[in-house]
Amino acid sequence: MKATFSIRRGDRTTAEMVDYSTDVTEGMVVLDAVHQIQAESAGDLACRWNCKAGKCGSCSAEINGMPKLMCMTRLDTIDLTKPVTIEPMRAFPPIKDLIADVSWNYEVKKRIKKFKPRKPDAEDGTWRMQQSDVDRVQEFRKCIECYLCQDVCHVLRDHEKHQEFIGPRFLVYSAALEMHPLDTENRTEELKDLHGIGYCNITKCCTKVCPEHITITDNAIIPLKERVVDEHYDPIGKLVKLFRKK
Numbered sequence: 001m002k003a004t005f006s007i008r009r010g011d012r013t014t015a016e017m018v019d020y021s022t023d024v025t026e027g028m029v030v031l032d033a034v035h036q037i038q039a040e041s042a043g044d045l046a047c048r049w050n051c052k053a054g055k056c057g058s059c060s061a062e063i064n065g066m067p068k069l070m071c072m073t074r075l076d077t078i079d080l081t082k083p084v085t086i087e088p089m090r091a092f093p094p095i096k097d098l099i100a101d102v103s104w105n106y107e108v109k110k111r112i113k114k115f116k117p118r119k120p121d122a123e124d125g126t127w128r129m130q131q132s133d134v135d136r137v138q139e140f141r142k143c144i145e146c147y148l149c150q151d152v153c154h155v156l157r158d159h160e161k162h163q164e165f166i167g168p169r170f171l172v173y174s175a176a177l178e179m180h181p182l183d184t185e186n187r188t189e190e191l192k193d194l195h196g197i198g199y200c201n202i203t204k205c206c207t208k209v210c211p212e213h214i215t216i217t218d219n220a221i222i223p224l225k226e227r228v229v230d231e232h233y234d235p236i237g238k239l240v241k242l243f244r245k246k
Contacts, residue, residue: 057146133181140176149206165196175220
């Protein structure tokens with residue numbers, strides 16, 4: 001059957017939605033359709049992709065307004081009776097066609113305090129850890145940095161708080177460090193003052209779009225918020241710290 005795809009064409013300053021019609025068959029994903037359009041009628045269509053297996057995070061886009069991986073979005077899950085819109089992620093500046101400039105994310109990662117392990121527990125330079133502590137952070141390591149969670153976050157997407165808020169991806173990264181059984185660094189002050197964790201109102205939209213099914217809100221962001229509150233806003237905790245200093 002024939003299907004129509006309305007694709008954003010243009011650069012940073014000028015762009016328009018252009019309709020392309022192509023044949024689709026059983027088993028195709030959106031990325032297949034884009035590649036077919038490139039081969040048939042739009043050889044200069046810019047599209048970033050790599051693995052086509054949902055593991056590299058390269059082909060992130062907005063399909064009918066929803067942040068998704070093109071390689072993991074099957075056409076049989078989309079209403080093909082009307083044009084399927086495909087656009088680059090809106091939370092980041094467009095470069096050309098379906099490619100967005102995500103370099104801001106790399107700069108954000110540099111601002112987060114790095115892993116700082118405690119001294120080894122044994123003379124041979126090894127550490128001892130509880131398996132439950134290891135399991136707690138293992139989920140966060142599944143992140144493929146597709147930045148779909150960053151794109152869907154209204155703080156970045158709608159309010160453009162890129163200077164004040166690091167976004168759910170890097171709250172997950174911070175949680176992976178903060179909850180690591182060997183890490184000794186304290187990042188709560190930066191999370192409160194520099195990384196804008198207070199902007200997150202836990203709508204769970206980031207969790208919904210994650211292709212790796214990481215429970216971003218419940219397992220990463222909320223525990224980080226609790227740590228910030230315990231460290232900086234709990235009056236009883238402040239009294240305890242005051243007496244400990246004395």
